Amino acid sequence: MTEDKKSPKKAATRSSKNSTCTVVLLDGENIEIDIPKAAVGQVLFDRVCDHLDLLERDYFGLTYQDDKFWLNVEKKISKQKKSGAWVFEFAVKFYPPDPTQLQEHLTRFLVCLQIRRDILSGRLPCSFITHAMLGSYSVQADKGDYDPNEHGDGYDYIKDMPFAPNQTPEMLEKIAELHRQHKGQTPEEADLHFLENAKKLAMYGVDLHKAKDSEGVDIMLGVCASGLLVYRDKLRINRFVWPKILKISYKRNNFYIKIRPSDFERFESTIGFKLETHRLAKRLWKTCVEHHAFFRLREPEQPKNNAVFPRLGSKFRYSGRTFYQTKHNTALLDRNEPYFERVPQRATYHEKSRSMDERKFEFEKDYYIDMAKAKA
Known part of the structure; x- marks a missing residue:
């Protein structure tokens, strides 16, 4: 009898330490996952990938909020999603070139x-x-x-x-x-x-960000596997490949790239862009950091006080597997192809439910x- 009286209290205690996350999958299915409130993003991400039976998971991530912020798998979810229901979308984060x-x-x-x-x-x-x-x-x-x-x-x-x-x-x-x-x-x-x-x-694999150039003209900055792209009036006007970029940084709502001099130039040059808010500038900076590390490095850069690329603006470093490591690891996979169900009606789900990603790209459309x- 004593145990029966205490068990509801214990259950309530356990429940209060957990939170229910709703995750929208790529085929439109919603799944609910209970995790500890103090859990880091990696816990939720791994649970989603386990649900999908997905091994090649380094290309994917979880987003939250209408303007598509990526969930940092190393930080506590509660520190990133500070208000509202814990609703996330599973999406491709790094588009493989092939x-x-x-x-x-x-x-x-x-x-x-x-x-x-x-x-x-x-x-x-x-x-x-x-x-x-x-x-x-x-x-x-x-x-x-x-x-x-x-x-x-x-x-x-x-x-x-x-x-x-x-x-x-x-x-x-x-x-x-x-x-x-x-x-x-x-x-x-x-x-x-x-x-x-x-x-x-x-535009395959290009992550777009609204910005203004040094003259205040509206532009779009696109981050992709090869580098940073600049669009104006529906046309690409510039392209900075990763090897050409020496340093990226942000300060307040400004985003900067330092460019390696060409064969006919003697000095480095710095190009600045202005975003709407400090938070959006930091998001663009982090997107560049992650794409550069994933596609250009053989292994993640270890935290150092004198890290060469990137340095300014934040201590954030990409710590996941790189494209090189991912290809090497997946080449060693040895299992039968997992079974999965194709659901055409849900896979092309569009009119009845507009996803966070679709709302974010209303302007770009x-x-x-x-x-x-x-x-x-």
Whole structure:
């Protein structure tokens, strides 16, 4: 009797030490995970990856808030998510330059789902024919071979599948036409063709940040595997590859890059950009730190007082595995391909539930869709 009376108190104590996290997966599914309130981000991230049976997890991360802040896996979640429900989204953080080379089909499938979301949100603009081609591979992967008895002569069988921000009957007709040409392709092969074409898009894997240049002109700064890109009036006007950047820093709401002199220059030069807030400047700085470390270093830089790159603005250092280490580790994977269920309706979930990532890129959608139309 004594134990029975005490057990509710113990249960209440245990419950008060835990918090329920809601995580939105790439196929639209919501999962709830209970973790200690004092847990660091790595605990939640590992639980999500375990749920997915995902081994190649270094390309992914968790975001929170409408403007897409990445959860720091080394810090306590309570120190980062200080108010509101603990709601996160699982997303691709580091886009592999050649996603077809990922070891497991599960990983490639998740990257496909991320790219579909990027296309639907307008983050990844495409021409008409590219929309149709990528859409046809998505249909092949989700619905299999075209069957006139099951699918009919028109495009009604895909009319409820979203492929583009502003898709038209003409686009659906083209997708259905191309789908007929993919007969015999397995879902794995269709995903590979999808990735092979998607990786060639100009905005593939580019993380965009609104800023102003030194003259106060609105620009977009894009961080990617190769370096930092600058866009103005829907066109890329500059590109700074990582080897050319000597140092990055931020101060208040200003973001700076120090550039290595060219063969015809004697001195280094510093270029500054202004962001809306100090917090956004720091987020851009951290994004650059992480992308540089992941794609350029063989192993993470150890914390030092005299670290060469980067130095100013914060003590933050990327401590996860690098691209080099990830490829080396995944080459050693030895297991049968994990089973996973493809859920087409949820995988292309768009109209009924706008994700945090889609809301964040509302501005970019209007900005870059025009650029895609101009190239078409």
